[in-house]
Amino acid sequence: MNLITLLLRSSWKIVALAVFVGLLSGASTAGLIVTINAQVNYFSLTAILIWSFIGLVFLKFFTNIISKFLLINLAEKAIFELRLILSERILAAPLFHLERLGNHRILATLTNDIISVSYIVYAIPTLCIEIAVVVSCLFYLFWLSPTVFLIIVIFLLLGIFSYKQVAGKAISFLTLARYQEDRLFNHFRSLIEGTKELKIHQQRRQNFILKELKETAQLYRRKNVVGMTIFATAASWGNILFFVVVGLVLFILPNLQVISTYILSGYALTILYLISPLEYIMSAIPSFSKATVALGNIDSLKLSLLNHFRESNLISCGAADNFCQRLELLSVTHTYHQEQEDIAFTLGPIDLTFSDGEIVFIVGGNGSGKSTLVKLITGLYIPETGNIYLNNKLVTIENQEWFRQHFSVVFSDFYLFDNFWNLGKVITDEQMYDYLVKLHLNKKVQVKNGVLSTTSLSQGQRKRLALLTAYLEDRPIYVFDEWASDQDPVFKKIFYTQLLPELKKKGKTVIVVTHDEQYFYLSEKIVKLDYGKIEDVFTWCS
């Protein structure tokens, strides 16, 4: 995707209107140069000249404002849409794709790439007007003398060609700088998430700062400096070329052919006037290149900005069932493809059945595939092979969104939202208070208008609040991934002996990833995983 597509997508009608008004603005500039030149040469004030001058000044003033207004609106709309579409696409992209990209790359795109694009989008209004001025001035020069016009066009083309040659080199440095920026964001993530570990170990902290963060930041700086210096050199070269043209036209051409003072001063005025817009255009090229690199980077995330991504279209799927009669996984597999295929991990083939009013425990050692199985069961991963059926309905890519709406999940790496506004149901603060009492949190947290007074709690307490959210969702299938591992023995007991049986009594299907052997007797079924395969499925006999 390029900038033009981005702008045209916002509204091609406004683009066309803005370009037309911008051209008028440019033409009025050329008109002003013509009147000034006429006045300079004839030295006699005529009413026509004065009124033309006044009219053109007004025309330039209004067309400038209108064109900028239109383009600023357009630019803002494009940035607004880019932000929104990108966020939507991130949420719509398959989970494994986002996991493979990594949070740091996504964050770098959402912040820096969008800022790079916005810089140039904000510069586009002035850029358009300056281009219109250049075009109009060239027309005037052509009218004055086709020979001079030809000389200028040759030099312009020479300038553009040589600029393009070096610009390619500069862009390659900016692309390398952008790659370092991704790495820098990864270090920032370590800095924020690993603050405690870095604070407690001086050697590690120093090495992290000096060998990782500083080194990457320096590489980023160097690549950027080289790229921008190449651009600056190219811009100076372009500037000098222009003065060569001025010299040619003013000092050499009059010796070769007879030129009237009127035409000569016309050249000088126009060429000198052209320098400022051309400088603006050249100075905008590095930002333009940065924006191009940023857009290329957004494209490289393969979040498909132009085409609607499959998953995002699924929201219109029918309402979820309020029961789970039968959830079936038949020969389901998922593989984490790595660069070295021999270390790739495959879960499955998995054959499992879950029913309503059933508690199923999933157990197994670290890395045996429990969390991966949870992602497959809940529809976050689409099975590579095999099928999933819910209430005898085959789950496909088309009804994936519908399928996911049957689950209330507390993931092992859950995220706790501080409000309950987005759950799509009216929940009173009183109802919430009852749940807080049940979860022994009423002394720590208050709820006012659906907003939690705090989420700065212990990990165990935060997990209880995540459980509260799952309760409020009230969906037919509950999945808890190592929920009890952070709970104290008292609340662990409450969870296994009170809360889970209550859910079962309500007819919910309850799937629990756990290591708590002392409560295995409470489940209908225990599924034991070992290195991605089901080692055993057994029913607990008390």
Ligand SMILES: Nc1ncnc2c1ncn2[C@@H]1O[C@H](COP(=O)(O)OP(=O)(O)OP(=O)(O)O)[C@@H](O)[C@H]1O
């Ligand atoms: N996003 C990922 N990309 C690549 N490999 C992954 C990814 N997530 C997990 N794995 C690999 O898949 C295997 C199973 O991981 P999983 O998290 O499902 O195990 P688990 O049984 O939940 O482990 P634990 O009890 O430690 O949480 C591991 O070998 C892990 O390295």
